[in-house]
Amino acid sequence: MRARRTAAELEARAARATPPGAVRPPISEPLAMLRRRGLDPRPSRPDLPFAPEHDPVAVASLVERLRHYAFRLFLRGAILRGDGFTPGQATRYVPAEKARAMAEALVALGMAAPLARGRYRLLHRPRTFGGTLEWWLAEELRTRLALEVATGIRSGAPGVGGDLDVVAAGEGKLLYLEVKSSPPKHVTQAEVGSFLRRVAAVRPDVALFVVDTALRLGDKIxxxxxLALARGGGAGPLRRLFRETWAVGPHVYVVNAREDLVDNVCRAIAEGIRALAPPPP
Incomplete structure (x- = not known):
């Protein structure tokens, strides 16, 4: 049987150990708040339809255009067609003339190029529309609510996969947004369960499950x-707040794009922050 080390031996061994290297401080307050929760947040590479050095004026114009649901549908369709697209192939939800104007707008922004036979090609095609949607929402939250934001963050939470799509900090509160660019029929039960597990692991003050769709969330989402809450022994039925914005609990919300996506997100955030306040006298 091996003899137990003496106190002197334990102290000597600890004294010989190499100290850990310097820890780089988080680059933003949202990441710092994740670090304070015992996590190891790491930003992922941006997946956007323009290069980092792209003209800031054009990028600002893209932010403005993305406020229109029809343009988001168009850009999502354009991204899906890596070998080029006609305006009609990118979207079937607007007239041909309007779709062509959207394609020409991308050309004017330096993000697409015209091809033969009325076709176009994105010059810096991302893998999916999801990264663009997350980036745009983060830009809107920074502008409208003066939040500090970060996107595409690997949380480092043990046993919890997937990125934190958007994290934001304001008033000492941590906000987490899971952002879905697909319609409800493509959102799965597993994705809902994963979102709730990330909420449990990260413990944000307010969390939103955001679906960029004008369709009803009450039918499937x-x-x-x-069902996920019932399986986990959680809260009861969701409560509709307004339009298609639902409260999962006092600090977790499900939001869609009916009328205005950013307005719905901001109103849900306001609801969550108010719920954190002490009761009025």
Missing amino acids: VPMFE
């Missing part, structure tokens, strides 16, 4: 949340 809300029942999936209720």
Whole structure:
């Protein structure tokens, strides 16, 4: 049987150990708040339809255009067609003339090039529209609510996969947004469960499950949340706040794009922050 080390031996061994290297401080307050929660956040590479050095004026114009639901649908369709697209192939939800104007707008922004036979090609094609949607929402939160934001963050939470799409900090509160660019029919029960597990691991003050769709969430998304909560012994039925914005609990919300996506997100955040305040006298 091996003899137990003496106190002197333990102290000597600890004294010989190499100290850990310097820890780089987080680059933003949202990442710092994740670090304070015992996590190891790491930003992922941006997946956007323009290069980092792209003209800031054009980027600002893209932010403005993305406020229109029809343009988001168009850009999502254009990204799906890596070998080029006609305006009609990118979207079927607007007239041909308007779709062509959207394609020409991308050309004017330096993000697309015209091809033969009325086709176009993105010059810096991302893998999916998801990264663009996350980036745009982060820009809007920075502008409208003066939040400090970060996107595409690997949380480092043990046993919890997937990125934190958007994290934001304001008033000493941590906000987390899971952002879905696909319509409800493509959102799965597993994705809802993963979101709730990330919320449990990260413990944000306010969390939003954001679906960029004008379709009703009550038909599929809300029942999936209720099923996930029932399986985990959680809260009861979701509560509609306004339009298609639902409260999962006092600090977790499900939001869609009916009427205005950013307005719905901001109103849900306001609801969550107010719920954190002490009761009025």
